[in-house]
Amino acid sequence: MMEKTIDVMRQAKRNTAIDADDHGLSLPTGEFAQPEYHEQRERAFELRNVSVHYGDTPAVKDVTMDIFRNNITALIGPSGCGKSTLLRCMNRMNDLIPSATVEGTLRYHGEDIYGPKVDPVQVRKIIGMVFQKPNPFPKSIYDNVAFGPRTLGMKGNEREIVKDALVRAGLWDEVKDRLDDNAYGMSGGQQQRLCIARCIAVEPDVILMDEPCSALDPISTARIEDLMLELKERYSIVIVTHNMQQAARVSDMTGFLMVQLTEDEKSRWGELVEYDETAKIFTNPADARTEDYIAGKVG
C-alpha cells in the first residue's frame, strides 16, 4: 500500500513540469505550462484566463486549464469558490443570468464557445448538463427521456432512443414496466439517473454534472458513480463535487478551487489553485493550500 502510494507520487513528480517546491500559483496564467502527459490526450476544453463576474462582483478569476476527452474531471473546493459558476460557463448556462459576464477564452475542440457566431442552443446540444437537485419534467418517465430527441427533431425510432438512453443510465430494468408513470413518483436517485438518461438521449459529447449526488443517499451515489465510470467510455465528464472522496474515487483529473480575499476582506472570488492528475492531487499536491484542504484542515 505504502509502496504503491510512493510510486504514484514518484510517477506524478516525474511527469509534472511544475516545480513542486513552488507554493505560489501552480499554474502560471498566460502561457500554460504543459506537463508532458497532457500532450498525449485529446483536449476537449481549453480554458484560458477565464473570469466570471456577476454584475461588479467577481465570482471566479483567471482560470486556465485543459479538460481532456473521455476523462472524468472533478472540480473541488469550498462553498462559494466558483466551481459551479465555472461549470456553467462551459455550456453557456450562465447566459441565463443577465448580470453574468465571462472574460477570457473557453474553447471546445478549438472553437470559441463564446464566439460571436456561436449559438448557445447549439452549444448545449453538444455539452449537456445534470443538475444538483434532480429536476425531472412533470411528465411521464418516457416523455422525460423523449423530450430532448423530440424537441431537437432527432431521427430514428423514438422508442429505441428512449430505451437505449435508459439502458445506458442503468435505469431500464427498474422502469421498463412503468414508463408511463409520472417521473415524480420515483426515488431521488432514480430521478437523478433519469436526468442523466434524459441528457444522454440527445447524444451530447460532454456531460457537465453540478454536484449530482449531493441530494442522494450513499447507495444511490454509488450507483451514479459506477454509471459515470461506464459513461466515460463515450463521453467526457466534468463534475463539480463537495465530496472529496467522490472526486478521488471517480475522477482522472482534479482541479482545486479556493476562495481568495482582498486584504480588506471586502471582495472575494474563486481561483484555481491547482489542477493535476487526481492521484497527484490527493497524494502529493504541489500547493500547501490543496494539501490543507484535502487533509480537512480548512474548508
Next chain:
Amino acid sequence: MSVNQDEHRLAGRARIAVAGARAATGDVFGRSSRRERLGNVVFPALLLLALSVALAGLLAIIVWAVVEGGSRANVDLITNGTSRLDAASAGYREAILGSLYVIGGVILLIVPLGVGAAIYLEEYADKTRWWNRLIELNIQNLAGVPSIVFGILGLAFVVRGPLSLGFVAAAGAITVAMLVLPTVIIAAREAIRAVPPSIREGSLALGATQWQTIRRQVLPAAFSGILTGTILAVARAFGEAAPLLLVGATTFVTFDPSLFENRFTTLPVQIFNYSKQPQEEFQVLAAGGALVMITLLVVVNSFAIGLRNKFERRW
C-alpha cells in the same frame, strides 16, 4: 447528615404520593390553564364565524332566487324572448345569447392577449429596465380601475372613434375584455412564475430553445393556474353590466343578437331592466334571471375546475 437523609426520604415519598394521586385521577400531564383552553376554542369559533358570514351571503342569494323566481324556473325562461308586456311568458333568450356572444368574444381576446403579455413579462422582459417595471405597475393599477371607466373608453374608442364598430356585441366583448385583461395577465404571470426555474434549466440544458422551453414545458406546467385566472376573469365579465350599458346593451332588445350588427343585451342588464318594471310578475322574472345566471356560473365554473384538476401538477 441523618437529618438530610430524612429530608430526602420525605421528599421522595412526597413525589411518589403526588405521582400516585395524578395516576389515580388520570392527570399525569397536568392541565393547561383556563386562558389557554379558552383561546383554543374562541379563535376557531371567530374564524368559523367569518367563513359563515360569507357563506350565508351566498346562501341567502340562492334561497331568495329560488323562492322568488322558482315558479318561473322552466325551459320557457331560457327559450322565450323578452317582452315588456307579458311577464308570464317573457324570457331571457336574447339576453342569454347576448351574454354568450360577449363572453365568447371576451375569451377569444383575453386568452391569447393575457397569456402572451404574461409570457413576455415573465420570460423575456429584463426586469432591471425601468420601462418594464413601469408596465408591471400599470397593469396592477389597471386591474383596480372601475368598470364604468372602461365603459367610457369603449364608447370613445370602440363604438365610436378609431374602431367605430357601433353599438354591437363585438364592441361589448372588446370593452369587457379590456376590463378583465389585467386580471388574466396577473394570474397567468403568477402561474408561470410558479413553474420552478429548474424545469426551464433542464429543458435549456438539453439544447431546447427558449421558445421550445416555454411552449413545451412552462406553458403546460402553468396551464392549470392560467385556467384558474381565466375562469375568474370570465365570471367577472359575465356579471358586468355597467360598461355594457355604455356600449350598446340597451333596454328590451327583441331580436337575437349578432356580433357586428344591431344592439344587444346581456343577462345582468336584462335582469336589471325587468326588476325596474312596477308589476309583481316582472320581479319574479328578474329573480328567475338571477337563478339562470347562478346556474350558468356554477356549470361553467365546475367544468373549468374539473379541467384544472385534471391538469394540476405537483412539484
